[in-house]
Amino acid sequence: MKRRHVMDFERPLVELEDKLAELRSLDLAQNPELASEVESLAAQIDVLREETYASLSPWERVQVSRHPDRPKTQDYVAAICTDVIELHGDRTFGDDEAILAALATIDGHRVAVLGHRKGKNTSENIARNFGMVHPEGFRKAMRVMRLAEKFGLPLVTFIDTPGAYPGIEAEERGQAWAIAESLSLLSGLRVPVVAVGIGEGGSGGALAIGFGDRLIMLENAYYSVISPEACASILHKDAGKAAEVASCLSMTATDLVGLGIADEVLPEPAGGAHRAPEEVFGAVRARVATALRELGSVGSDELQERRYARLRAIGVIGSDEG
Amino acid sequence: MKRRHVMDFERPLVELEDKLAELRSLDLAQNPELASEVESLAAQIDVLREETYASLSPWERVQVSRHPDRPKTQDYVAAICTDVIELHGDRTFGDDEAILAALATIDGHRVAVLGHRKGKNTSENIARNFGMVHPEGFRKAMRVMRLAEKFGLPLVTFIDTPGAYPGIEAEERGQAWAIAESLSLLSGLRVPVVAVGIGEGGSGGALAIGFGDRLIMLENAYYSVISPEACASILHKDAGKAAEVASCLSMTATDLVGLGIADEVLPEPAGGAHRAPEEVFGAVRARVATALRELGSVGSDELQERRYARLRAIGVIGSDEG
Amino acid sequence: MSISDWFKAREARRYTSAKGAPARGADLPDGVWVTCDSCKRIVYDGQLAENFRVCPSCGHHFDLTAHQRVELLADPGSFTEFDAGVTSTDPLGFVAAKPYVTSLASARERSGLPEAVVCGRATIGGHPVVLGAMDFRFIGASMGSAVGEKVTRTFEVALAERRAVVLSTASGGARMQEGMLSLMQMAKTSAAARRLAEERLPYLSVLTNPTMGGVTASFAVLADVILAEPGALVGFAGPRVIEQTIKQHLPKGFQTSEFLLEHGMVDEVVPRGQLPARVTLLLDYLVRGGEVA
Amino acid sequence: MSISDWFKAREARRYTSAKGAPARGADLPDGVWVTCDSCKRIVYDGQLAENFRVCPSCGHHFDLTAHQRVELLADPGSFTEFDAGVTSTDPLGFVAAKPYVTSLASARERSGLPEAVVCGRATIGGHPVVLGAMDFRFIGASMGSAVGEKVTRTFEVALAERRAVVLSTASGGARMQEGMLSLMQMAKTSAAARRLAEERLPYLSVLTNPTMGGVTASFAVLADVILAEPGALVGFAGPRVIEQTIKQHLPKGFQTSEFLLEHGMVDEVVPRGQLPARVTLLLDYLVRGGEVA
């Protein structure tokens, strides 16, 4: 059996759940009292879970966003898209599996889909570099953005990466150039762009495909200028202070709405998206479809103006101007 | 002293020239008769050279086009351009030295320049891969084509390559894709394009930057669908029959004008361009400047239509149509 | 079109589609056995025909003729050829080893085709397209003036009639017997493909075994989405030329469709049986765009 | 502007340009000696100043302040700063190790600048431009809301007034103390750069030591022509992060300008003394385009 991934903060909860499972596996027919106790325990657990997940700290949310069982881009595509055709390659160097690119249909809307793609096991994660994209991945994404624009297909992106890969070859092949060009292209794309933060939103590698006319954030997805660990090791010289730093970085879904960067927080079931993925898929499908419907009625010049204005407004500055 | 490169067909001529040089190095003050003989020999040599070069076979012209002393793209740029700024890199993989890309001024015309770049010695030739371009070279060229188009700079290209490099890495990085995209881009470029065949015009690697609104061919430059050697080894299973095949391939400057592909043949001095490069530079500068002036007055829509019509007309077909 | 529909359609057309000569090994009466080039097993030809000429043992894709390609891709009865009369001449009077005119004559006789590409109007999954298919039996489906002209017209007809283009490619490269006239067809076809692209009309290419040289390096890879059949050899320089240049053997699988997929050059490797459905679905996306279904 | 003109102009402005604090080592009276970071030789500061702050022994390019950059590039007397009042606040109330407000205050004090970038109208070789220069002394010239806003306005002013943009970059990356507000400046500045490009107005960037992270991965490399100073460190991920990830030492010269040139990422590595002439000549080409001289 696959070893379960238990996050620190949910350990008490998981211990109770295990106990409950054990009790439920017993034959309680002869013991109706115990049976009612079991149900009472179950109810207590539900309350505890609700409470735990209602008040997660930013750092705890980061843990949830990285949970290995958390639904990934490919799960969303499988669940909410039909008629999927995956597209491959950047036409210049390779096919980066850390980016999923496809033509797909969501609730009757024909779209192009882009997403960071993590693996579900070690071998997949090696092939997909744990969702950390190389320049050719961003270039594949750009190719598909241009294709989408050419044929009037709206773009739906799923954000889930620890960050763009920091490696020698990535630098050699122009990681910064690829990200910058993707930002530029995405900012000016003449089709609607709906971005969904489903897990990790690690810095420039996330942003390269991670903004548009709508940004929908799952409750436990994060989006950050830098990973809390890296931030802590720079500012505190101590990666162990990640939890503390996470609270400063304004990186949760709710923070992003507050900053005017994201449009809405999509609630997750208590326990995180992986506890009830179908529920989350349904909600994402509905929200994306709504966004596509709303944006579908906007002309492409107007769409461009609005997207620019949206970006333009982000930032908080002081001013000594007269 | 650098060893001279003597082509087979010019051997008798070179032997006479050597003799003449030897005679001229003698002190002939006491021997006026010999002095007049020397001058007579010089005149004979001139006649022989004229005759030899007036009737070169296609294969002999190929030899001239490959002569190591023949002026190369960088020589033309140095001689006929001012204010040269070389531009580097494809922004995705590397900087292929087999392509020279620059902003430059020719006779007052601000232009972008592209050319295949061979080396002048072994180490240069290794760095420049003997003028055989990899995909990143064509992608550098495309980047500069787009830059030229964006800022309304006409494009001047110099064709001099044995062909695109046939190697594992070139195939891995999409040699065919790079050439095809370059053909497409060049065909639709909204600025004037003047191409000059200065040496070897080897197949797709030449064509990728080797056509436009004008094609000026130096008298001994060739342009061919395949190298005579490769053609001979395919059709005759004998690369030694290259001379014979060269006569079939319609690859000389004159042939190209006859086929409606090139606009004009630019005569070379007897002995080839390397015998009097300044003369050739002057002629190329003048012809390119004239072409730029003529094309400068054409609107960009009209330019596009004419370039398409020009390409469209190339080919000879039979027709059983009613 | 589902695979079983295809079967039915194929059956219906078996005795009516007389135009295209059958592929190598297929010009034998039903009931004859052929040897698979790849696994060397003996395959019943009838079974091969039922299986889109894909070896039932190893999945090797046998060559198809241009008309078999059309039959595979076009909706039944929808294909109308045009420009069948555009043919090669011998503009250079080319003779090396043997006269070009002789090569042309024997190609015509062997293939039953006037030229190496067949082009026409058709529908695929109901979408109006211009469909072109190249036939390797015709001087290696090399591109001379006539092939370049027909491919160019394919793009031009599509542009004029606002159709999509679907091209099934196979080629040894430029047709050297037409010298520079052949090389220039690369620029001409690429220019035509660009005009189609500027009008945002879709172009899909299907790279089949082998697609090399000047055809790969021009219109074949300028498609919006590039599909390739499994195991097809696709590239610019031929393997032998590369081996001679680098003086070493090429890695296994070099220049195959699968190699190209890994190196980012094609969108998908599609087994032949799935091609009609794949092309149809792609056209659904690219023809209709963001229009809500 | 010739080098000797630059000397003269520099002399003329030496005692009038009070706004920008001098670079590290330069805030000493004339006649003081400084040690070269690279060759460790002792250099006379006056000589360094005459030499564009390039070490006369080894060619090492000393850091320049934003105002020294402006002085280097702009035609004498042509620069008029705008938006000097756009400054960083502390929107997140960020405290880690020390409060962001403290970092800001000390950066302001040390650099004498309100923010990490200085922007203004100027002419370069007579061409009207908007010129921006980043100053590494100000929290590593990291990009927060204010830097993002000023860079965005740089592009917008240029667009409105049909000027070219010249940006001299230096940065440690995004300013983490402003969290996601900083990250989004990458998209915002890139969007503004794109608008300039769509109007075909030229944009040149000069990458100086160091330019990393979110600044490299946004507006810095979206220029039409990218120049870099010799030996500048330029990249996305910092060398230490990469070493930690790959668990091995980086090759010598990794992420230097010269490395980037070889890998096709920059157009030219230009020694500082040649920068004004180079930028002028590039503007001649890109501003005037194909107009005959």
Ligand SMILES: [Zn+2]
């Ligand atoms: Zn088989």
Ligand SMILES: [Zn+2]
């Ligand atoms: Zn030094």
